[in-house]
Amino acid sequence: MISRLTGLLAEKSPPHVLVDCNGVGYEVQVPMSTFYNLPELGARVTLLTQFVVREDAQLLYGFLTAGERASFRELTKISGVGPRIALALLSGLSTDELAQAVAAQDAGRLVKVPGIGKKTAERLLLELKGRLAPALSAPGFSMVSDAQSDILQALLALGYTDKEAQATLKQLPADVSVSDGIKLALKNLAR
Structure with missing residues (x-):
């Protein structure tokens, strides 16, 4: 090998x-x-x-990193997910973003990757749950609350990129409500 x-x-x-x-x-x-x-x-x-x-x-x-290879190996263990889909996922999401999406059970982030449909995304979330644990302890990883996940989905639905939405989420207070968070995020993004 x-x-x-x-x-x-x-x-x-x-x-x-x-x-x-x-x-x-x-x-x-x-x-x-x-x-x-x-x-x-x-x-x-x-x-x-x-x-x-x-x-x-x-x-x-x-x-280039052991984390990418480990994620690739975990992805290819899933029935129906071959190397091509695993490469597409790792091209569209960083290993940390993939771990966050799995932890939050956020199919919307996976569906944005070309070649990943809703059914495949749901199967990935189900099968990867608990298997990407090492990535969860990576520096900079923080669990997102349900409100933050909803705010992120709203920003993505409005057409903002994942990076823009994530950067804006980091600027919001941790205990912000969904409606207030969306308003604050839109104000930040309008600057």
């Missing part, structure tokens, strides 16, 4: 990269979260990998 690659970054073509390890080139598929954090071409890179053998292919998936 190939668990880690260290070599020169020879090619970058999303979602594939080519890592030259002493003259042997490994084609690795990476989530966009990893792709955006890769060094420039020709630089040395280390990727944690997951080797997947199928009937018709042998594929290598790479990640």
Whole structure:
């Protein structure tokens, strides 16, 4: 099993990269979260990998962090969720955002990822509950209240991006009601 690659970054073509390890080139598929954090071409890179053998292919998936690889492994254990959907989820959400969505049982955040429908999102939430626990202790993770979750959903429904909505949520008082929180959030976003 190939668990880690260290070599020169020879090619970058999303979602594939080519890592030259002493003259042997490994084609690795990476989530966009990893792709955006890769060094420039020709630089040395280390990727944690997951080797997947199928009937018709042998594929290598790479990640810059152990958290991404662990999340990928948990996602691919779920029936009906293959590496392609797992990569899409990790490209659309950070590992912390995924853990938050699972902890809050927030299917709306998962459905925003291309290729994830309502039924798949609900199955993911059900099957991942309690399995992404290590990500919950990551720095910066905080459990969101029901009111904060409702405020977040309202902002997303109004067309704000997840990052804008999350940043605004952090500025709100912890004990704010849903209606007051939405008003305050909209005032903050209008600035």
